[in-house]
Amino acid sequence: MKTTIGNFLFLRLRQMGIGHVFGVPGDFNLQLLEQMREGDGPEFIGTCNELNAAYAADGYARMNGVGALLTTYGVGDLSALCGIAGACAEHLPVVCLSGTPPLYAMESRLRLHHSLADGNFDNVRNCLREFTAHTARLTPANAGEEIDRALLACLREKKPVFIQVPSNISYLEIDAPEEPLSPALPASDAERLESAARHIARLLARATQPVLLIDREVDRSGLAQDLTRLAHKRRIPYVALRTGKAMLNEDDPLYAGMFNGRDSVPRVRDLLQRTDCLMAFAPGFSEGSPVPTPKSPPGSARIFIQRHSLTVEGEIYEGVNARDLMERLPDLVERVNGSAEAWAAQARECADPATPAGSATEAATGTAGAVEAASAGTAPEPKALTQARLWSGLAGFFCPGDVIYAETGTALSGLADVRLPEGAKFIAQPIWGAIGHSLPALLGAMTAANDRRHILFIGDGSFQLTAQELSTILRRKLRPIIFLLNNDGYTIERWIFGKDAPYNDIAPWQYTRLPEVFAPGAQVFTATAGTGDELEEALREAGERACACFIELRLDRLDAPEILKIHGPRAAENNYGPRGPQSAHGASAGRP
């Protein structure tokens, strides 16, 4: 069909289900903004800067399946890059559109602003190439094919792609394909698929203690429903990696808890050590979630399922899609009734998964933070709010279907082991770990799913990186519940090194006054909670209010979830080695 390059691009975005594009206007993308507005294109949502647009597109992709942002050449692209790399690390399909200088100007290597003014127009694309599945520079000759190539790579590889649209060609007419995109992966090889499914079914049939290990691929490839069916039919308990949190229902007796390496709760540790059939879904092991090393009985089986291939007892099956496999597999396994109850009974004997290994008592009584803080020289008020109290008090606050955000830092550590209700969505950035991600991600995710309740937990240090996006959230009349954990700086870093070091301090903002400055007249409930009672009151209010809520939680600067107090010093040891600062200061009081 005949259409313009810009209109074809936006038609494709609409066909992919992209209803909103985040970004910042610039002189090389105004033509695309105009084309979005003219036709039936997606709605443009201006963010305060491009990094925040990338995070918003990431959040949008998590709820909508795919997201998009629009930048202007150079300055916009590179500002967004950290967010795009984050989407790459977390395997999220995000389309990055960039308006570039006119094609003739780039081909003639003109000295232009927004470049190094040296005629080099490859450097920006080279950067984006490192963190995307495909980069395209459109020309009238390639646009019809390159647009589809890029978008298919985005959808199939679940990674960002980068499309440069020279400013002077988006109004040019091209011959564009009529048929809609077909993002499905090529079908699996039929014989291999059937063999692999039967191979797994045989292993599951003979296993006495199979376990599923869940990671983000379950979400990215849409396996949750089939996996749930399999787990329930065969009564297989499941454990989640931190990167796979809440991708299967955590409010289910089959859910055993989070795998935290050697700091996993006993129930999880035991399961993974005793299993005679471990079935892992595209586990993205990192140092935060190391490869489980089961002390399994001889002959125990390990199954690793990737998006397009799998390994069963060392045998590699290429050309088998996880999705096809999971559609077939539940039909091949026999229903089991008794063992789930038996397993659940046995599980009840273990410690509660909200409590990390070795600290069950402390966390349960909520004294861990106070003890630690006191030992560091600052004695909080008797009923001061603690991290332990905070995280243990949330279970009753969350509702099925909530979208819950954990910013990197104490929030992610604290929420990781809180069991979420059925249908809850958990949004975090556990691999890339860029602080500041969650607030703009909320803008994006809430734009995609405004019918759900969105609850964000973010530390003060993280908040300051991207704070201005609160203004866009309120300008769009979104109504999230935001808990700002004010603990006077970078507490996660303090637990790694420099507990009292000034470099871990930040400026003490009056956070609860920001909504009125960013969005005068907007209806926002604000509160500050510094005690357990005040937290309870704030939770009650937030649960009842129909408006946006912004609640500052005052926490001691050294209070942290127990797991962080273990992981922090361990990170120092791994990072800095035997002659690092922790060796020099390890023994002295007041400095770690």
Added chain:
Amino acid sequence: MKTTIGNFLFLRLRQMGIGHVFGVPGDFNLQLLEQMREGDGPEFIGTCNELNAAYAADGYARMNGVGALLTTYGVGDLSALCGIAGACAEHLPVVCLSGTPPLYAMESRLRLHHSLADGNFDNVRNCLREFTAHTARLTPANAGEEIDRALLACLREKKPVFIQVPSNISYLEIDAPEEPLSPALPASDAERLESAARHIARLLARATQPVLLIDREVDRSGLAQDLTRLAHKRRIPYVALRTGKAMLNEDDPLYAGMFNGRDSVPRVRDLLQRTDCLMAFAPGFSEGSPVPTPKSPPGSARIFIQRHSLTVEGEIYEGVNARDLMERLPDLVERVNGSAEAWAAQARECADPATPAGSATEAATGTAGAVEAASAGTAPEPKALTQARLWSGLAGFFCPGDVIYAETGTALSGLADVRLPEGAKFIAQPIWGAIGHSLPALLGAMTAANDRRHILFIGDGSFQLTAQELSTILRRKLRPIIFLLNNDGYTIERWIFGKDAPYNDIAPWQYTRLPEVFAPGAQVFTATAGTGDELEEALREAGERACACFIELRLDRLDAPEILKIHGPRAAENNYGPRGPQSAHGASAGRP
């Protein structure tokens, strides 16, 4: 000498005159923060995010000769990249230190957080390579040499460099060179230098109307003093490119004004067309400052001086440093007395350089903005503050030695042609043009030169990108004068395309309340001026106050300096071509 890698690095920074390093702590750089604190290292200044740290280091480099920032691997590096690329585009020496994962982890390709968790640790460095003069990954084997290699490249090439410091090696002892760095360029070839200088002296001797064309190299290579000596001795008028503004004294009869291509004021246009000897200093021509094409008399000479080479009448001299040349040249030219006065008299007959070509009357009477705004349908109050009034009213406000910042947008356009007093420093980012640069740049520049008065002009759209850094400015008890031009969105984009388009709108913040939120208790004078009288009052107050001043100027959303009203539509034509949106909407009222 024996020292640790980290201590050697910071010793070098101190030797280079770097007293402050901007950045954000992260688990891969805490060891460097600790080493900075332990020894006699530079002071660390925490910024709200890494992009702002890069802009601050850029500003610091402008005042101090060289600046530095510290990031953490991946997330920090890529967040800072747009600012580093900006320093590259503007030829500023900035040292980017990055704490990376431990060396063994990178060499073993471990799956770590802050990476794609795929074992690839080259991608981040590949990005930085595109926008730096040198990238180094330190090891115990190369640190002694690589640190110096990187720092010398930074100082000599006036570009950023990137130094990755694996977290586990900065406490290791190495053999480091004793002697201090010698950043001077290798001496010029003596014969070539003398030949070139004499060649130029001959041309200047026979020229009747020589002209100097000034660009940023005058600042970066420290040529101002020698150039001033040459200009005064030989009575040569000088013209500045936008990128070279105020690098030679603008309060001097020899200063003719700004070269704005075909929109230059008549005096500048005439000079460049009539000159029989154009001597240009490393002109970084871009589309904003195209190459002058003199209609010169036959036999007229052109001299182009780069940092390490020059071209005189087509003859290329390699191996001659601009600095050596400029030390020698003034001695070779004969003093001229009469002609400067004659030139000055002739110059007085031309239009004032504050007025762009063809609009002398409008701008002088301050009605241009009002007329334009009225034609767009919004009639401002009779005495409403206009851009014309603003820029014409500043000459008396500026003092010798002021540091004056113009954010990209109406501020840069408006200030470009305002003559600054002697010794004034002008800070802008005319090539890279990333909005949001100036506020964090002020943090850096003012840290380097707190004894001078710093005055920033920034639009509301730009301000929102990096607004949080105001908190660091106030936390550091700096006392700038900040004028926030609130014109309700991206006015520079409106003049290119989309005058009333919603994508050019932004959230309406209560700007003057930000200081009390970001820095409770800080002494800040805030005011809002919406009329000419209120501007006068605000200027008077700001001139008298000893504290930080934050003044919001309310301007009509379509009011702009005249030059922007010319350049905006022209940019649309260049960018979008004959079938772009401006052709479709060109004729309709209310939309450009």
